[in-house]
Amino acid sequence: MKSRQTFTSEPQLALFAGEEGQLQRLRQSLLSWFSTQGRDLPWRQTWDPYAIWVAEIMLQQTQVATVIPYFQRWMEVLPRIPDLAAAPQQQVLKLWEGLGYYRRALNLHKAAQILMQEQNGEFPKQLDQVLALPGIGRTTAGGILSAAFNQPLPILDGNVKRVLARLVALQHPPAQCLPLLWALSEQVLDPLQPRSFNQALMDLGATVCRPKQPRCGECPWQSDCSAYNQGQHLQLPMSAPRAMRPHKHIAVAIVLRGEEILIDQRPETSMLSGLWEFPGGKIEPGETAAECVVREVKEEIGIDIEVVAELATIEHAYTHFTITLIAFVCRYLGGEARPLQCSQVRWVSPAALSEFPFPAANQKLFPYLHAWLTEHQGKWNAS
Numbered sequence: 001m002k003s004r005q006t007f008t009s010e011p012q013l014a015l016f017a018g019e020e021g022q023l024q025r026l027r028q029s030l031l032s033w034f035s036t037q038g039r040d041l042p043w044r045q046t047w048d049p050y051a052i053w054v055a056e057i058m059l060q061q062t063q064v065a066t067v068i069p070y071f072q073r074w075m076e077v078l079p080r081i082p083d084l085a086a087a088p089q090q091q092v093l094k095l096w097e098g099l100g101y102y103r104r105a106l107n108l109h110k111a112a113q114i115l116m117q118e119q120n121g122e123f124p125k126q127l128d129q130v131l132a133l134p135g136i137g138r139t140t141a142g143g144i145l146s147a148a149f150n151q152p153l154p155i156l157d158g159n160v161k162r163v164l165a166r167l168v169a170l171q172h173p174p175a176q177c178l179p180l181l182w183a184l185s186e187q188v189l190d191p192l193q194p195r196s197f198n199q200a201l202m203d204l205g206a207t208v209c210r211p212k213q214p215r216c217g218e219c220p221w222q223s224d225c226s227a228y229n230q231g232q233h234l235q236l237p238m239s240a241p242r243a244m245r246p247h248k249h250i251a252v253a254i255v256l257r258g259e260e261i262l263i264d265q266r267p268e269t270s271m272l273s274g275l276w277e278f279p280g281g282k283i284e285p286g287e288t289a290a291e292c293v294v295r296e297v298k299e300e301i302g303i304d305i306e307v308v309a310e311l312a313t314i315e316h317a318y319t320h321f322t323i324t325l326i327a328f329v330c331r332y333l334g335g336e337a338r339p340l341q342c343s344q345v346r347w348v349s350p351a352a353l354s355e356f357p358f359p360a361a362n363q364k365l366f367p368y369l370h371a372w373l374t375e376h377q378g379k380w381n382a383s
């Protein structure tokens with residue numbers, strides 16, 4: 001474990017240790033600011049732990065403005081834990097489609113089923129029981145339990161890390177100082193109003209103490225903020241050096257058989273598991289993209305195809321890598337489609353594609369595909 005002495009910001013932390021008056025001032029000024037400037041968000045209008053849990057999971061890695069319509073639609077379709085537990089996986093993924101990081105949806109689904117078996121469909125109030133659920137880490141658990149049950153538990157999401165790092169003028173990247181930042185979040189938390197305080201802290205980070213151009217003139221913590229007082233509010237927090245993201249070249253086949261298109265479901269253990277896609281894979285050294293799709297479809301699905309036309313090339317970025325994806329329209333030649341390296345295969349009509357959850361990179365192909373099908377209507381096999 002890292003020694004606390006390694007952090008140069010230790011003196012600033014000690015400042016709070018002996019100054020209950022300063023902590024009170026920080027709490028009161030933040031709560032007072034929140035009472036007039038806090039955001040009115042759909043999941044703030046409820047104390048229902050399920051709704052708050054769904055929102056907390058959606059908000060991991062995703063902006064509030066993007067989450068709102070997804071949250072509202074989700075709560076209309078799956079308003080209670082038993083509804084989620086009983087929903088087919090495809091419906092859950094379809095409701096999540098476009099939010100990314102699909103593992104979050106699969107974990108929500110799995111956790112709801114666990115709660116039906118072990119907690120009679122109720123969301124637990126015990127921190128250890130919440131942390132045992134798939135997809136829930138310490139900050140998500142703190143966010144849910146403080147918002148739903150007013151429990152005095154700290155949070156430390158990206159916004160909160162930035163605010164606290166600036167508050168104490170942390171001279172290291174926050175990712176390297178997590179124990180210290182957790183301790184600070186716990187220290188500043190108002191034990192009497194944890195629900196409001198944590199929400200206020202998140203709002204301060206999202207709307208005032210923004211990553212770039214913080215609005216220090218509107219900040220309730222300006223007089224106590226070490227970064228501001230030292231003129232470092234534009235330089236902090238320090239960022240950790242980023243590893244270069246590898247780039248992959250992928251080729252996929254849109255295989256046509258009469259009026260149908262071939263799609264397959266990604267295997268359970270893979271990234272984006274449970275989503276549907278057009279078959280394909282990584283282009284091997286010395287192989288053309290067109291050769292790649294013929295080989296991949298044979299390996300994955302067991303059928304023979306031939307390339308008819310190149311459809312589109314798109315670029316897409318995931319968190320840890322980027323891809324160039326080249327798509328081909330292909331003709332089915334023969335063989336029985338089987339899930340050799342995927343979970344399921346289906347032949348579907350173009351209209352039915354929208355019923356299946358697809359990853360964003362595949363969705364970028366849909367406009368090209370629809371344009372191609374319109375242009376070649378009724379003569380696919382003759383192309």
Ligand code: SF4
Nearest residue numbers: 209216219222225233
């Ligand atoms: S004064 Fe500026 S840098 Fe400090 S917490 Fe407020 S907005 Fe952030």
